[in-house]
Amino acid sequence: MLDEPTLDAASSAAPDGLVQHLRHWLGAWPPLSAVDVVAAPQRTQPAWDGRIHPVLGVADATGATVLSVPPDVADAVREAATGGVEPLLAQLPALLGDASRQAFRAVFRWTTRPADAPATGRWVAADAPGVPEWLHPFGGQVLVATADDGSHLAGVGIKRHDAFGHELAVVTAPQARGRGLGRGLVTQAARHVLRSGTVPTYLHATDNVASAHLADSAGFPDRGWTVIGLGD
Structure with missing residues (x-):
């Protein structure tokens, strides 16, 4: 690591x-x-x-x-x-x-040291049946958590920017929030990225308290760094 x-x-x-x-x-x-x-x-x-x-x-x-x-x-x-x-x-x-x-x-x-949290998802193809549309653009493998009936609960896509940095994007369905699914998926994905020799990154809006809390709990500390971009 x-x-x-x-x-x-x-x-x-x-x-x-x-x-x-x-x-x-x-x-x-x-x-x-x-x-x-x-x-x-x-x-x-x-x-x-x-x-x-x-x-x-x-x-x-x-x-x-x-x-x-x-x-x-x-x-x-x-x-x-x-x-x-x-x-x-x-x-x-x-x-x-x-x-x-x-x-x-x-x-x-x-992070290079994600939190020690249990894995909560499984890797599937981005275009596999049942994978929500928001995960399709990521391509390759995405990480999903599903209910016993197969319904989608949460997912992580990977923005593969280059061979050195991969950005994680996570969405949890409203009915599944508060169970630690997002934290488990993000830490699981971060470990996967690190095993490939790549650094996992995580971006969120400055006023997104929920994303900030998830990042903190998953082992992505706020170091005071920011990113600048152009909105749609």
């Missing part, structure tokens, strides 16, 4: 696998200034879901940020970034040519 720094040091340090993931995902890491704008061809290419994500950014606990944008707008974004990240967020959609969208900031977490 990959070594993980203590929480006291984790805000400024990251395991090698995560560093490699961020370098591939964003185009550079770590940030060398308050805001490093990277001209990244990745931002013009289909991502794990086949869609183009024209901006991605990650900020560490100090606020130092790598912002990954298409090469043709990098100079304009770099110029706008001289005032700092927060003012830049309001300008990003227009700079990227889509003023109808809005930039967002979310919590970025990772």
Whole structure:
């Protein structure tokens, strides 16, 4: 298993696998200034879901940020970034040519030591009968928990960004919440990702208390890191 720094040091340090993931995902890491704008061809290419994500950014606990944008707008974004990240967020959609969208900031977490929780799911093909539609785009194998009658209770899909970092996405049906199914699935999926030599990551909205609690309980501590993207 990959070594993980203590929480006291984790805000400024990251395991090698995560560093490699961020370098591939964003185009550079770590940030060398308050805001490093990277001209990244990745931002013009289909991502794990086949869609183009024209901006991605990650900020560490100090606020130092790598912002990954298409090469043709990098100079304009770099110029706008001289005032700092927060003012830049309001300008990003227009700079990227889509003023109808809005930039967002979310919590970025990772682990190399998931919590010791019992497995609550089984791996099945994403397009297997009974798998809900929201899991289909993940492809490959997804993790599901079902009731005795076969009805779906919870699931985890894996966003396979690159060979170094895989992001976990979990949804629990309303009637199944509060039973620890989500925690069990996330820890089970995290162990699976780690066994493949990849770092599991977990993202959630800053105001999503339920997701934050699940992440904490599954062994994905909040280190004060955030991710920047463009909403639909």
